[in-house]
Amino acid sequence: MVSVCTTCKGLQQHFRALSGAMHDTEQESWLNTSLPSLRRSSNGGCRACAVLLQGILLHHDRFAGVREEDIRITAESFNLSGTAGKQSTQDHLSVEVRWKKQDSNGCCDGDEHEHEHEEGYPNLKLEFFTDRDGQSPFSVIGRGRHISENPLRDGGLATARGLIKECLSRHSRCRHTLSTSLPRRVLDVLQDDGSKSVRLHEAAWDADAQRYEFGEFLTLSHCWGSGKSVLKTTSETLDSHKKKIPWSDLPKTFQDAVMLTRALGFRWLWIDSLCINQSDIAEKLEASVHMDRIFANSFLTIAATSAADSKDGLFQAKTQPFKIQATDSKGSLYKIYVREQPSHYSFKAPFDEGAHMNDWELPFNSSAEAYAQTPLLKRAWAYAERLVSPRVLHFTTSEMILECREAYQCECGRIDNAIFDSRTTDSVKQEFARIIAENVERRGELPNGNRNNNRIDSVALQLASTSLNDAAKDITLRREEAIQLWSYIVTEYTSRDLTYDEDRLVAIVGVAKAFAESLKSGYIAGQWTFSTLGLLWHPSDSARSRRPKAQANNVPSWSWASVEGSPIFFDNSMAMDLACTVSFPSERARSQAWSPIAGDTLEITAAMVADVTFRIDGTHEYSLVKGGVCVEFKPDISPPRGEDSIVSGQSLICVLVSMTFRSSIIGLVLQQSKSNAQLYRRVGRFECYECQRDNEEPEDAESLFEYWFPEVEDMTQLDEGPLRSFIVV
Template sequence: MVSVCSTCKGLQKHLRALDGGILDTEQLAWVKTTLPSLRRSTNRGCRACALLLQGILLHHDRFAAVDEESITVTAESFNTPDTQDHLSVEVRWQGHAAASCNGDDEHEHEHDHDEGYPDLKLEFFTDKDGQSPFSAIGCGRPISQNPLQDSGLGTAKDLIKGCLARHSKCRHAQPTTLPRRVLDVLLDDGSKGVRLHETAWDMDEHRYEFGEYLTLSHCWGSGKSVPTTTIKSLASHRKIIPWSALPKTFQDAVMLTKALGFRFLWIDSLCILQDDADEKLEASVHMDKIFANSFLTIAATSAADSNGGLFPAKTQPFKIQATDSKGSLYKIYVREQPSHHSFKAPFGEQAHMNDWELPFNSSPEVSAHAPLLKRAWAYSERLLSPRVLHFTNSEMLLECREAYQCECGRINNSTFDSRATDSVKQEFARIIADGEDHGGVTNGYNNNRIDSVAYQLAAASLDDAARDITRRREEAIHLWSYIVTEYTSRDLTYDNDRLVAIIGIANALSNSLKSGYVAGQWTFNILNLLWHPSDGARCRRSKSTPNNIPTWSWASIEGSPICFDNSSAMDLACKAAFPSERGRHQAWSPVSGDTMELTAAMATEVTFREDGDNEYSLVKNGVSVEFKPDILPPNGSDMIKTGEELICIFVSMTFRSSIIGLVLKRSQRDSESYCRVGRLECYECLQDDREDESEDAEALFQHWFPEVEDMTQLDNGPVRTFVVV
């Protein structure tokens, strides 16, 4: 009888079968134990457990301060058609109690382990020859060290070819035009330098010349080492930009552009006149075209500034000497599985996008290993590009309009990584394509009475078109809200760019939303005004100049991600109007805004009260509700004193049985206008003389609006109008 290690089955498939294991499943479980138990098995002479223990301890710095009794270990291999033959070892120590084994290895397989993503995930694998003393450990996926070398360049080209072959949304339907300026990387004088190429303008076609080009997405860092084109340097840059003047990231991008077979590269600092405010704004307005028309965006994802280079050094796998039963030596490699940075969430893939925890993944690890993903400009560039080739400190990763691909081959495969994958770029591409497909459909027929027989015959199809527009608008506005939350969780060097850096995304969604757009607000949708900062204690009111950002805009608050409420169970007859749209079909004012007129059936004066440290309430008729101002504590222009009178406007009732509204205070500059100071969400209300008994939110209607007798007639009742600046 063969003695089989009860902890690891010897990592031998034939021994696992003898022990009653099933070998024809997709995943083969080998180990489910604790780190101390793994040590005990090693001490009893198991070579496979010794290998696992050594590989884990090579990463001891990750759990040096952790009590080993709380560390659990699992290991599994895979029977998959894509030759993922490595052994996957998961180590956990956070968020759960230590398994209780009492030193009895016989019951280790019964331990319950945390199903979340492990604190440390390792791969044990062999090199190409696949020679291993343990049949559970096979070949690993190679990860290139330098994408400019043959193997690395071949991998990059394969990722791109895979996208072009399978993804229709990622292909350009027609020839693309070059931006106003691009860098020519193929100089005829043979030098390494580049030349600024100003593209020809076709007067008849109103476009620049056709051509393919790449774009670079990068962190400027402090900006001191970033070369720029200015009015003064424009003439010399047309002749040549010396190689020595280019920082490492730019040099790597130029070499990669050449290696991939392209002539033109667009880099913002060199292709836009940096001291021409009008040109910079024009380029920002057309950012969707610049990146959407690019064949490929090269992303220096792990570089903190332009000197970091495009190809960071990768951590080399550890090599372990292993022996078989005859004493023959073999090499086993151990590396940490690429984390996929913020493309994967800390929650499972079964979660729907509308239920995701936002921001998607903003962990300190992401900031440290992928600083570009924490930049707001880069987020816009990433969404707008048909495909982005990310260069990280663990691997290359291609993100496109339909999928992800990576060198390790696991990002899109739930067998290897069960976490949800960030699909906002794919959803963004779907909605844009849907809007373009229906670009000729409008809802103008609703504005005119048509009594013809033809109209009557077409009524059904027109109704279908209206429903289709409504559906696409709802999908697009939900996506916009998600994007703004993600965008505002990222960093900007200049506060003035807050509305500028998102213009390209607004442009791209305009076909689907078919709405005016003022200072970040789509004018058709009042629910989008019910934004709120996730952390008011980190917030400040924008003092952006020269742009005027009104208080009703989410862009007026800086310092915290902005969240939204876009679903309503009951409309409380509140309407918003934008004077800038009067006399015209739609407003388009993407970087500034003026007044907004709120007309409400349920608006009332309330008294502001401070109840404690950053605890506030609104009171009327002896009934109070909790209130969180936008800025905590209220200060500056948002200062509110206890006893001060505010205006509370009810906008909607949600499916959560809460009432949501806006809270305004009178403007200091104009007594006839108001400023937003916060959003109210009421789940319950309290009578001050009966604080121990709360009432549901609906009770607030009768306490604060006793004159309203029929809620179904709000649209026909009296209204009040407030000018909000």
């Protein structure tokens, strides 16, 4: 009778079959044990457990200081043969290591005898595999996926080309037109002088076609870092850069991007710091608001995703797998490799695949851990560049990842496969591309066609001819989906970092242009003018919020862009309209219907307006009171300060806007301007779930109507009653 290890089944398929535990499934679990148990099994003579233990202990620095009894280990293999639509078989053994967090006294959270580890992403995820000959003493440890050390060597270039080819051949939304217009300036990376140097090329302007010369080009998305190592084109260096930019002057990330551009067979590369005159303020603004032209027309965006500074380089050094020597029952030697699995943490959402857009949890990844290895993804400019680019090739510390308009691909082959990780990938880009593609299909145009760009250039004329009344009557499911996705994008965008406050609205202009056709609305300072509900934004954490340091671009208080420091959320649906309307005086001039980076005033007209008293109840705790009835209130900035400063007992205006399907009442809170009594500033949004009268028990939100508006007898006749109007700056 053959003795089989009860801990790991010897990591042999036939032993598992003999035990009757084999199932025809895509995943097979091989062990679920603690580190001490695995150690005992290894000391007891199990060769498979010894290999697992050695591989885990080679990564002991990851769990230094953690008690061994708090470390749980699970292992799975995958059987994808015959699974339709899946990528090629993964023959590695996946080992997950988890441990409980310890408190300040060194004690573990929860019951120390509880062996079931909480669900969630493992603290450490390893893969055990063989080399390409596939020889292993353990049948569940097979060949591993090759991950290139450098995309310019070891087959890395072929892998990059393969990812791009897969995208072009399978994804209709990603196919590029044969010819596109170059940006105003690009780098010419194919010099004929035999040197590695590059030069700045001024694209020829075609006055008849109103575009620059045709040519395919790549773009670079990167972190500037401290800015000291970023090579820039200025008025002083412009002429010399047109002649030659010495190779030694280029920071490492730029050098790597140039080498990759050449290797992929392209001549033109666009890098913001070199292709925009950084000392010309007007040119910088012009290029910024037309950034969508550049990245949307780029064949490929090269993303230095793991580089925090331009001197760090595009191709990050990768940790090589450890080698473990293993033997079979006859004493023959084999090599088993173990490495930490490439992390897709930054590209994954915290919910399972298939969740509807209305059920998304936002922002997808907001923790410092999520972006520890991918600092570029934490940048707001880079986020907008990702959205509008047809495809982005990310270079991370673990592998190359291609993100395009329809899918993700990676070198390890697991990023977009729910079998290996049930969490969905961040699908905002794909949803964004779907909306754009639907617009293109309705016009009968090709993706990235130049007619599309000309149309966007004249967006102000189109929007000026669309009245708010007509737009309100033409709301469709497509439009509702578009405004919902826009609000999600703003939430994701505002959860990321900007170096300069004045870029808050500038960096997202290109994304807004893409929504213009679906929403058919004016757009002023980040607000789609058809949507009153769009004004019901609120910072997720007002204690972290602040107003921008400089209001050079005239961002009004009613715009979400007037608050920095916290992700911005929106309310886009309601159960009842409380007869509140909004108009933009500037839009009446028609020529200003498209004002993406600045705004002036808006006029709010409402039937349900209450003069309330502001009350401070505690640290970051506030309420609004009228007639002894109070509701909780969260100001945009907490504690209120600067232009938002409010003292306890001060009078404010509460404008009720809608009632939601959450059975809550939502409205805006306004403060009379300190400099002009005819004007008001937004100081917050409130949502009333319950109201309270003196020391009585709290009542449902609907009771607020009775207490604050006893004169209203018929809620269906609000439009016919008296209205109050406010000019909000």
